[in-house]
Amino acid sequence: MPFQDFDTITLGHGGGGKLTQKLLEKGVFSLLNNDWLNSQGDAANLFLNGEYAFSTDSFVVSPIIFPGGTIGDLAVNGTINDLAVSGAAPIYLSLSFILEEGLPMNQFWEILVSIRDACIRTGVKVVTGDTKVVEKGKGDKIFINTTGIGKIHPKARLSMKNIRSGDKILLSGAPARHGVTIMSKRQGLEFETTLTSDTRPLHEICQQLLDEFGNSVRFMRDPTRGGVATVLHDVVRQTGLGIEIHENSLPLENEVAGACEMLGLDPLFVANEGLFVCIVNHEISENCLRTLHSWENGSQASIIGEIVDEHPGGVLLHSKIGGKRMLPQASGELLPRIC
């Protein structure tokens, strides 16, 4: 860690003067080293040509370091995934910190390193940024905004408007890992599990699906806050169609299921950070599932349901024991500050 002069972030690191300069040069620029950042302009100059996706997310997860990740790689992967499910290959990110006075420098460094690593893994470049510091008690260690630009796949025709009755709903893996990991850590239960967050980038598999299936892929979304159930409710609300899902087909890991019971959570409502819902023309659904299975993180991918004309605006769950119930919509805050 290159910050020998300070143990913690101080208000001075947000002042725009010498201290800010030092923090940026020793920390951010040296790690995320590229021509755009090194030029230290007010903006990065980009050459763009064609159709692009543009997405923003502020990350306030607590704790800031958790099994499987930090708020830093979560912020990189999270915005990458919003671009990915919009059919875009992510290219550029902006990165903006709101630091609380007193944040230990070694924690900030660990987060910066995780950001650097996530950028290397994905090939995405942080090209512009900002750092602010607020007084102790006016923030919570670190909040991160990432905003991204990605090039839209030429075959992508992703829109809820394209969803039709009969379309199949695929889930790329087992749900609820991220939320359950964070909640376990908060409740001091992390030593009873080996669960880690599923934070990971999804752009490669999303691009592959578009390569192979083009506009037969109707819609994709990553079920973060509010979980899979919230994505399904968004779909029925905006399309006016209905959804049926089958509990039998829902991939669920034993450890996640156990932790959910212990924590009193329904895995369908728990946040994910490396999962996506994909709605496709039923004719290609089995091929699409095969592609997902061939993906290194897709062994548990499953067709979990279909779009129907019945019960418009509603999501019907066929339970394991043969019952049926309408899935409620998440109302208030289930798991505050999960991402």
Next chain:
Amino acid sequence: MPFQDFDTITLGHGGGGKLTQKLLEKGVFSLLNNDWLNSQGDAANLFLNGEYAFSTDSFVVSPIIFPGGTIGDLAVNGTINDLAVSGAAPIYLSLSFILEEGLPMNQFWEILVSIRDACIRTGVKVVTGDTKVVEKGKGDKIFINTTGIGKIHPKARLSMKNIRSGDKILLSGAPARHGVTIMSKRQGLEFETTLTSDTRPLHEICQQLLDEFGNSVRFMRDPTRGGVATVLHDVVRQTGLGIEIHENSLPLENEVAGACEMLGLDPLFVANEGLFVCIVNHEISENCLRTLHSWENGSQASIIGEIVDEHPGGVLLHSKIGGKRMLPQASGELLPRIC
């Protein structure tokens, strides 16, 4: 205000479920109404073609509502100005909120309206966004990130690398209004002055200068945190040249000067939100000044100094009474949370 059901922001407004939906539909989408937002995707799809600037800023100003503006129009104008001084005409913004539980809804509404108005005034579109809520005591009412994309003027060749000895340094108006206004309000002195923040968009005048003077405009920057002195120090540090400025030529408003004395501030180190420093080829400096004077906010524009080969890395101030002194660099935090 359309939020009859709630007096304040609750954690539930950040959960991604029904409450979040209600907050967005009644508040954000209805005010900032456009096709990108209405589609409610994870990202906005843009068609881009050519050279663009990309800039991000998180705003943490306190108080959130102040004479002349709110954190909302400050956030819109602030990112517009980072694009403007980079030679770009701003087009698209993302908008991300971190709200503290308990934020009064009427304050949030006032801020949203100021954002809407700033967008209308500038023609810039908010096309994607995010909302998070943190527990009471873990934030401070509202933090806003805006990230923008703007099209770079075809004649723009702005870079510190182009700055040459002999170039003239122009200031677009009188400094320190924003910082002094915020500090007066914080210290409860606002009733003794009629000062208002200078928050305003700068893209039109910056584009006009590029239209008229092309690459004779070497470099522009808006002196926010750390004020004019910090921009000048950035220039000498990055170019290895020197700067001389003339106190006699510095436009200073009486009321600002008085407030600075009362607050113990040096106006050269105080933040501005509607001002820019412009470094130009000396041959066009008088013409450039005329253009600034013809701008509705430029009546006090002035040539404040020049680039020199002497004292490399230093900024020399010629004082009113004929003395000389090196201008120090701002070190720690002068005015925390000024923007």
